[in-house]
Amino acid sequence: MKRAILLALSALTICSANSIDQNQMATPIPDSIAYDKEKAILGKKLYMDTSLSADGKVSCNTCHDIKSFGVDNQVFSTGIHGVLDKPFNSPTTFNAVFNFVQFWNGRAKDLADQARGPFTNPNEMGLRDEAEVIKIIEQNPDYKARFNDIYGEINMENITDAIAEFEKTLITPNSPFDRYQKGDQNAISDAAKRGWNAFKNNGCIACHQGQNLGGTMYQKIGIFEPYPNQENLGRYEITKQETDKMVFKVPSLRNIAKTAPYYHDGSVPTLDACVQFMAYYQLGRFLDQQTVDDIVAFLESLTGEYNEQF
Ligand code: HEC
Ligand code: HEC
Structure with a gap:
């Protein structure tokens, strides 16, 4: 606890005392980033494809809807056979390419690594094993031809590579704040x-910075006051290090007005409450309502534009 406070405070002093202009700590989303179009088109087909799930009803898009800023706006998403995908709220796939690691606890190093999980996750797409994923794709002549042309082979590496390539197109430049x-x-x-x-x-x-105003570091949730829900201990579940208890990836604030509910457990329904909680748990202070309203207005200006290209 004490160490965490020191860490947070030193992060704050570094930011306010050193010569970096704080205005430069949030940088705009680029209009586009380089990607391979043929791979991305294939990746989009895979992302949208419900046949890659055990009940034929769930795709990546079910929980990360590209018509809805990459989320489903549920506390917990619904996977195969109506099962609730606990214990984590679905983060957005939009701008995820800019996050330094993937998942709330950072256990995937990049988008391709992340994309390996959902197909065989029993709460998500629920296929028996990766051999089954590959078999379904092999039986589809359109996929077969595309994989043959682009990669020469159907395997998990190429499947997840195509999905990650598509996710590079899920970026939202041109928000009012960026302008x-x-x-x-x-x-x-x-x-x-x-x-x-x-x-x-x-x-x-100090924590929400960079292109995504987040996604650049891990931090503890509940620095000044323990976070009420200690059911999932964040990074600790991966590292078993005492100091990693309740440590999560600092999430992006891009399009945050569109991606309620909030926090890793989806427990907070509104931005207003979210800002109050953050000030209280992370900074040990109460903000007056005017300041909260202003911060919410700022957060609303982080909604960008998604340009669906194919
Ligand atoms: C049933 C709902 C569900 C389905 C289907 C699903 N996801 Fe997710 N996704 C989640 C949840 C919940 C998390 C957070 C899990 C965690 O952090 O441990 C997540 C996390 C992610 C992240 C990490 C984002 C970040 O900022 O950390 C990405 C990227 C992602 N999913 C992409 C995909 C892709 C690609 C597919 C299809 C192959 C997919 N998801 C299928 C629910 C789903
Ligand atoms: C010490 C680091 C730290 C500070 C300071 C901090 N945050 Fe956070 N913020 C986090 C972490 C970590 C999370 C994720 C917590 C979780 O999900 O359990 C988070 C989550 C959020 C979320 C919810 C995001 C989502 O997708 O669910 C919002 C909004 C937010 N912070 C805004 C703010 C605002 C506004 C402030 C200043 C009043 C602030 N934060 C200060 C670390 C910080």
Whole structure:
């Protein structure tokens, strides 16, 4: 506990005291990033394909709907045979490419590594094993031809590579905040400008920074006050290190107004409550309602544009 406080405070002092301009700590999403189009088209087919699940009803898109900012807005998603996908709330696939690791506890090193999990996860797509994934894909002549052309072989490495390539297209440039950062003074409201200042001055930026305003580090949830739900212990479940208890990847705040409910357990339904909780648990302070409203206005300006390309 003490160590965590020290860590958080030192993060805050580093940010406020050193010469880096805090305005530079949140950088815009690029208009596009390089990707291989043929692979991405194949990856999209796989992402949308419910035949790759045990009951033929669940695809990646079921829980990470690309028409809905990469989420399903449920506390817990529904996998095969109606089972609830506990204990984690589905994070968005949008801009996930910019996160330093994948999953709330960071157990996948990149998107391809992540994409290996869902097919055989009993709460998600529930196939028996990876041989079954490959068999279903082999039996589909369209897939067969595409894999042959692009990769020469159907295997898990190539399947997850194609999905990861598609996920590179799930980025949302051009949010009002990004336009403001690029110099358009009128892109966001006065409330959002005050909120951005409050976000920096109160130290939110110490953890939520970079292209995604998150996704660059692990931090403990519940630094000043224990987080009420200790059912899942975050990084600790992977490392078994005492200091990793309740440590999670700091999530992205891109499109955060569209991806309720919040936190790894989906326990908080509104942004307003989320900001209050963050100030209390992470910074040990109460924010007045005006400041909360301003920060919410700022967070709302982080909604970008998804351009579905094929
Ligand atoms: C039944 C719902 C469900 C299905 C189906 C599903 N996911 Fe997920 N996804 C989740 C949940 C829940 C998590 C968080 C799990 C965790 O952190 O341990 C997650 C995490 C992720 C993440 C990590 C994002 C981040 O920022 O950490 C990515 C990327 C992702 N899924 C992509 C996919 C892909 C690709 C597929 C299809 C191959 C897929 N998901 C299928 C529910 C689902
Ligand atoms: C010490 C690091 C730290 C600080 C400071 C911090 N956060 Fe967080 N934030 C986190 C972590 C870690 C999570 C994920 C917690 C979880 O899901 O259990 C999180 C989650 C969130 C979420 C929910 C995201 C989602 O997708 O569910 C929002 C919104 C948020 N923070 C906003 C803020 C705001 C606003 C501030 C300042 C008042 C702030 N944070 C300060 C580390 C921090």
